[in-house]
Amino acid sequence: MKPHTIKYAFWGAAFGICFPLIATFFELWMSDVSLSIANVIHAHSTQPLLWIIDSAPFILGIVASFAGKKQDKLQELNTHQESIIREKTESLQKRNMILENEIELRKRISVELEAAKIEADSARQAEEKFLANMSHEIRTPLNGIVGFTRLMLDTEIDDQQQEYLQSVMRTSNHLVAIINDILELSKIKAGQIDFEMRPICSNEFFAGVMNTLILAGKDKGLSMNVSLHTSLPEAFIGDTTRLSQVLLNLINNAIKFTSKGSVTLSARMFDADFGTRLRLEVQDTGIGIPADKLESIFNDFQQAESSTTRLYGGTGLGLTISKKIIELLGGKIGVDSTLGEGSVFWVEIPCAACDRPESHAEVIRNQAEPKSLNAKILLAEDNEMNRLLAKSVFEKWTQDVEIDYAFNGKEAIEMLMEKDYDIILMDLQMPEMDGFTATRFIRTEMEAPKRDIPIIALTADVMSVERKKAFAVGMNRYITKPFKPEELISEICLCIERA
Incomplete structure (x- = not known):
């Protein structure tokens, strides 16, 4: 039996004994007899009511035992509930500890990720700054090399000298192409x-894309073809610059790796489950690509074989750049090739047909005889070689140009205050005061008409951030070094005419 059952039965029986004792004493008192065992026995044997009362301990003990059983069950239930509550509490405490640990872990991961992001951003900015500085430091002397080489090619030289100078030009252009990539x-x-x-x-x-490289192909005796399918509309929506960049990369590669035969650019439009697509293909009859190299050629600085770079040149970045551009346009790029027979590079991008754009008359940039340029020019340039090159270019193109030189932006402002000029050619990176600061001062602090003088950025910085910054401070045009003399003259004429 359970503890409470025994306890309650005992105390029930003990309480029940009180009833026979009281009844017996009361009966003896009513009978006016003394308390003795004989009188007690006689009273109990003659009074039936006492018999019933004598059963009270038994009855109360049984009743109390039931109450004890209920108490035991209640205690068991409470104990069970307490056990469940204790287990759940322990479980919740464990979960709470796990959650706290997870929160701490996530906080640490978040801090680490933030630190990694900051570090990555710093590394990216450092890389961009390094590349921009590297580009600037290489382009600045290259501007002189290319510029003076062009000037020398226009002088009276023998065939051997011309061949040497053309080699210098090709090498310089190749270096510029590598930097650009x-x-x-x-x-x-x-x-x-x-x-x-x-x-x-x-x-x-x-x-137009094919015509850009048609001479390079014909110099190798290649047939350069364009095939446009009837499915291609008269006009479509796209990014002219980026599509040209991709196609020129593919066509240039095809020419480079093809010694005989043809290079064909084809285009067609087709409907797919996910919309209309434009498919472009550049097919050649060149050396082809091994099957195990078809995927890797789209990776950074990769070509089919290490010997390819030695034989044909290039950095292996053209296809990487093309792939990333096409993917950003929501398309895909690939290649099918047979070694020794040729390759087909293909591009598929989302595209939509549109109405043919209205034909606008192109702006005719003045590239007339040197005498047509009559201007007072202020050149802000700290590099002596570039100043000498500018002087030589203007002397060759025209005798009617008056050019003054400023070593930095501060000198340019002082000279502009003292003298009238038609245009300023402004380098961006100069000591004491750079071109951005000088241009901002001219646009905001000086009075008209000097405040509105055309300013052309003439710089070795090619990063888009620098270009946007130049236009933001008020520059009119942006020419990167090394530049073509006719390009510079055209921009000067256009700016002066618009002013």
Whole structure:
């Protein structure tokens, strides 16, 4: 039996004994007899009511035992509930500890991620700054090399000298192309590439792309072809600059790796489950690509074989840049190739047909005889070689240009205050005061008409951030070094005419 059952039965029986004792004493008192065992026995044997009362201890003991059983059950239930509550409490405490640990872990991870993000941003900014500085430091002397080489090519030289100078030009242009590829890849990875979607005339666009490299192909005896499918509309929506960049990369590669045969650019439009797509293909009859190299050629600085770089040159960045541009446009790029027979590089991008854009008359930039440029020019440039190059360019193109030189932005402002000029050619990175600060001062602090003088950024900085900053402070045009003399003259004429 359970503890409470025994306890309650005992105390019930003990309480029940009180009733026979009281009844017996009362009976003896009523009978006026003394208390003795004989009288007690006689009273109990003669009074039936006492018999009933004598059963009270038994009855109360049984009744109390039931109450004890209920108490035992209640205690068991309480004990069970307490056990459940204790287990749940322990479980909740464990979960709470786990959650607290997870929260602490997430906080640590969040702090680490934030630190990693800051570190990555710092590394990216350091990389961008390094690339920009590297580009600036390389382009500045290259500007002199290319510029003076161009000037020398226009002088009376013998065939051997011309061949040497053309080799210098090709090498310089190759170095510029490598720098441009590295900077372009950096901009793409940093998410600094912008797209300008607008109507494109199909025939004019694809013919123009092919015409850009047609001479390079014909110099190798290649047949350069354009094939436009009837499914291609007269015009479609796209980014002219980026599509041209991709196609020129693919066509240039095709020419580079093809010694005989042809290079064909084809285009067609087709409907897919996810919308209309434009498919572009560049097919060549060149050396082809091994099957195990078809995927890796789209990786950074990768070509099919290490010997390819030695034989054909290049950095292996062109296809990487093309792939990233196409992916940003929501498309895909791939290649099908047979070793020794040729390759087909293909591109598929989302595209929509549109109405043919209206034909706008192109702005005719003045590239007339040197005498047509009659201007007073202020050149702010700290590099002596670039100042000498500018002087030589203007002397060759015209005798009617008056040019003054400022070593930095501060000198340029002082000279502009003292003298009237038609235009300023402003370098961006100069000691004491850079081109940005000088331009901002001219636009905000000086009075008209000097405040409105045309300013052309003439710089070795090619990063888009620098370009945007230049336009933000009020520069009119942006020319990167090394530049073509005719390009510079054209921009000067255009700015002066618009002013």
